[in-house]
Amino acid sequence: MENLGILIALFFLFSSSTSLHPSSHTNLQNHCLDVQRSALLQLQHHLYYAPNFTFSSKLELWDPNTHCCSWKGVTCDALGHVIGIDLSYQNISGNFHSIFNLHHLQRLNLAGNNFNTTLFQYEFGKLPKFTHLNLSASCFHGQIPVGISHLTRLVSLDLSYQEDCYWRNDQNDVSFDYPTLKLEKPNFKILIKKMRSLRELYLDGVNISSPSSEWCETTSLSLPKLSVLSMSNCDLRGHFPAEFFLLPKMQRIDISGNSRLMANYQNFQLTTLWRSGVPNLASLDLSWNHLSGSIPSSLFTLSTLQTLSLGYNSFSDYQLKLDMFFQLSNLRLLDLSNMSLLIGSVG
């Protein structure tokens, strides 16, 4: 009898959980709001499949007979609002105006597609809830629109490596003269000024060649959460703002390939930067920058560093002793390519 009681209890537990769960699950799946659904179908209608620029066809990503919250790359909240779209690396071209009708959208990833267009036509400011925006490697070019600077909740912004898209699509005719994204008006400072939640900023390959007084005057820089700053090949000029190194959460800085950076300065002011210490810095890439003068010894006290690239600069007259690296106990990668150094031995 005792066993039977347990069995019955188990039966009820089991049946109630199986009867409750699938129905609540189905409810959630069913909950695809019409207005969201039609915006997504409209979006699909204005996109097309273009595996290379010469061939294109209708995009058939989503089956209108199924629930929109189950569609590939679509994420909904519990109420059936679309909060995320990930259509990265789908060879997509066309326009994505319809996403601006998805008022709950927080994450958009259109990286690795074939848009070959400017961003002017898109009113990014209309979706102030954006936390993650990823438009990398999709052949976008021209000025970055001011609307992006209104996305004050952004946690991650990736506009990097647009040229990858041209290389993917243009394998027979690789040139280095593709149109780039530009950051002139708004300039860099205006773009990031209100993004107080920003953790990751990827602008590699964006042309930020405006005079240094405009782009790096960051006295009001207020990015307390920034941990990744990736700005390689941005044609940066003048003086790199020391404030970036001092941001409390900073872990990774890549400013390689900016051959005009500090061109007019005899000494990169690294020495001053490392008075105060950079508590979390794990990765620093200063390569390909024509930096001159001597490598400040304080650089070798950054014990958190895991990767350090200093190659292809003009550091001079510096006797680098191997024991200087002993304090960098976490170092996994050290790039000293093409440096004219005298390697001294310990002692």
Ligand SMILES: *[C@@H]1O[C@H](CO)[C@@H](O)[C@H](O)[C@H]1NC(C)=O
């Ligand atoms: C995109 O196009 C390339 C060829 O241009 C192809 O190799 C790749 O599989 C395509 N990807 C998708 C998701 O269609």
Ligand SMILES: *[C@@H]1O[C@H](CO)[C@@H](O)[C@H](O)[C@H]1NC(C)=O
């Ligand atoms: C473009 O892609 C289509 C379909 O994948 C293919 O038939 C065509 O040969 C490609 N054209 C070029 C120039 O690569």
Ligand SMILES: *[C@@H]1O[C@H](CO)[C@@H](O)[C@H](O)[C@H]1NC(C)=O
């Ligand atoms: C942007 O999307 C691409 C493709 O999914 C991904 O590799 C990259 O890491 C993303 N960027 C960020 C900052 O998450």
Ligand SMILES: *[C@@H]1O[C@H](CO)[C@@H](O)[C@H](O)[C@H]1NC(C)=O
């Ligand atoms: C990309 O667009 C530009 C015009 O903005 C055009 O001149 C160029 O031919 C396009 N590239 C490809 C590969 O379609």
Ligand SMILES: *[C@@H]1O[C@H](CO)[C@@H](O)[C@H](O)[C@H]1NC(C)=O
């Ligand atoms: C960046 O833009 C400026 C001004 O338009 C131009 O002079 C410069 O050559 C560009 N830099 C690169 C690397 O394309």
Ligand SMILES: *[C@@H]1O[C@H](CO)[C@@H](O)[C@H](O)[C@H]1NC(C)=O
């Ligand atoms: C390497 O450094 C030498 C000077 O030490 C310079 O002449 C040469 O151009 C550099 N190589 C490259 C690829 O920058």
